[in-house]
Amino acid sequence: xxxxxxxxxxxxxxxxxxxxxxxxxxxxxxxxxxxxxxxxxxxxxxxxxxxxxxxxxxxxxxxxxxxxxxxxxxxxxxxxxxxxxxxxxxxxxxxxxxxxxxxxxxxxxxxxxxxxxxxxxxxxxxxxxxxxxxxxxxxxxxxxxxxxxxxxxxxxxxxxxxxxxxxxxxxxxxxxxxxxxxxxxxxxxxxxxxxxxxxxxxxxxxxxxxxxxxxxxxxxxxxxxxxxxxxxxxxxxxxxxxxxxxxxxxxxxxxxxxxxxxxxxxxxxxxxxxxxxxxxxxxxxxxxxxxx
Ligand code: PLP
Numbered sequence: 001x002x003x004x005x006x007x008x009x010x011x012x013x014x015x016x017x018x019x020x021x022x023x024x025x026x027x028x029x030x031x032x033x034x035x036x037x038x039x040x041x042x043x044x045x046x047x048x049x050x051x052x053x054x055x056x057x058x059x060x061x062x063x064x065x066x067x068x069x070x071x072x073x074x075x076x077x078x079x080x081x082x083x084x085x086x087x088x089x090x091x092x093x094x095x096x097x098x099x100x101x102x103x104x105x106x107x108x109x110x111x112x113x114x115x116x117x118x119x120x121x122x123x124x125x126x127x128x129x130x131x132x133x134x135x136x137x138x139x140x141x142x143x144x145x146x147x148x149x150x151x152x153x154x155x156x157x158x159x160x161x162x163x164x165x166x167x168x169x170x171x172x173x174x175x176x177x178x179x180x181x182x183x184x185x186x187x188x189x190x191x192x193x194x195x196x197x198x199x200x201x202x203x204x205x206x207x208x209x210x211x212x213x214x215x216x217x218x219x220x221x222x223x224x225x226x227x228x229x230x231x232x233x234x235x236x237x238x239x240x241x242x243x244x245x246x247x248x249x250x251x252x253x254x255x256x257x258x259x260x261x262x263x264x265x266x267x268x269x270x271x272x273x274x275x276x277x278x279x280x281x282x283x284x285x286x287x288x289x290x291x292x
Contacts, residue, residue, distance in 0.1 A: 004081045006074055006115035008065075011081055014116065023112055025094030028102070029152035031112075032056035033092040035246050037120060038079045039285035040086070044246075046072070048209045053091065056149045057111075061104070062095050065113035078115050086287075087117040088247060092151060122287055125249050129274055132252035132266050133169035133243070137232050138162045140173035140180050140204075147203045159183035170243055172256070178229035181205040182243045185251070188214075189230055190240035190269045200227035210244040210277070217276040223269060232256065240267035249281075250274040 003014035025031035034053045037044045050068060057064055066074065079087050096109035142155035159171035160183040170182045179187045180199060186208040188198045196218055201207050218225045235241050241253035241261045250273050252266035266274075281287055 001083065003117070004078065006078045006113070008110075008112055008114075011078065017114070017116075019112065019114065020097040022100060023094055023097050024105075025092065025112065025151055027100055029150060030060070030062075031092055031094030031151045032060065032062070032149050033090065033151050034149060036075070036089045036091070037246055038075075038085070038087045038089055038117070039120075039122060039281065039287040041076075041079060042285040043072075043075060043079075043089070044281060044284050045209050045213060046075075048212060049246075052149060052207065052209065053093070057093060059145070059148045060095070060150070062093060062111050065093055065111040075115065078117055082117045084117055084119055086120045086122060088120040089115060089117050091115045094151070120247070122281075125247070126278075129249060129251060130266065132254035132264075133248075134167070134255045135170045135172050135182070135241075135243070135253050135257075136163050136166045136168045137174050137179070137257055138171045140175045142173070145203050146180065146205050147201070147207060149206060156183045168255075169251075170253075172232070172235075172243075174232060175204060178231045179235060181208075182245075185243035185245040185248055186211040187235075188242050188244065189235050189238040190242075190267060191226075192237075192239050194239070194269065195224045195226050196269065196273075197226045197228060197230055199229050208244060210246055210249070213280055214244055214250065214273060214277065217273065217280065221272055221276060223272075236261065238262075240270045242266075242270045242273070244277075250277045 004011050005014045005017035007017045034049045036049045092114045094112045096111050098105035098109050138159045159173050163171040172179045172187050181187050236256045236259045243251050252270045254264045
């Protein structure tokens with residue numbers, strides 16, 4: 001069965017889904033995106049993802065391509081058509097097609113909506129969660145509106161490539177204050193005093209959906225959440241470190257720039273947060289997998 005993509009209202013074979021060469025997403029990165037999981041056919045944290053999509057669109061003055069109810073129907077239909085109960089759903093909205101010119105087109109253009117799905121294996125994530133991940137640090141080269149989930153990802157691409165070249169799984173980007181976030185994840189540490197720290201939201205980082213889910217889960221765990229910057233040195237000396245995202249869930253960090261974090265194994269606070277996140281996933285989607 002061929003993969004099916006959604007392209008401006010049509011459901012088409014993936015290989016036939018083409019966009020115009022003057023799509024402003026292609027020429028200017030003038031667009032935004034979301035990545036949402038479908039597990040057991042149910043969309044995880046859908047309303048949080050759609051709220052962030054709405055914020056990203058509003059920040060760039062791009063009209064929503066569909067009303068929210070119609071968008072939700074299209075998302076479900078695409079997942080069902082691909083017969084993938086566990087799927088990663090990619091959504092991208094660009095300002096649309098117009099003759100090339102930096103400023104917004106004078107004539108109204110229809111925003112372009114593209115959605116694709118691909119297989120997602122929660123059991124593979126659970127297995128990786130027991131291993132943890134190596135992180136390298138790189139300068140944060142990105143623009144100053146990293147709170148917008150823009151398709152302009154060159155800084156993130158270069159950061160992830162640096163991780164890949166170093167044999168690491170993630171790159172943490174560092175500005176003049178400290179770690180901002182991972183190339184495609186939110187960065188966290190656990191202090192020697194047991195506090196969980198992640199940088200406060202600002203225009204320097206993406207408001208992660210998983211970050212918000214974890215923030216809600218910490219108080220019931222009896223763990224204090226402190227939103228403040230931290231440096232690479234503090235992270236290397238921390239009791240634990242981890243990163244979070246829609247696709248990596250809660251991933252322990254075992255080393256930072258080659259320096260082992262604590263004993264190099266997933267720590268107790270990280271494992272408790274993993275378990276709380278899996279409980280959230282199970283409650284929202286009915287998926288049975290859990291890391292242990
Ligand atoms: N930070 C960046 C730069 C990202 O690209 C992502 C996810 O793609 C995240 C953080 C984590 O966000 P979420 O938890 O919503 O997946």
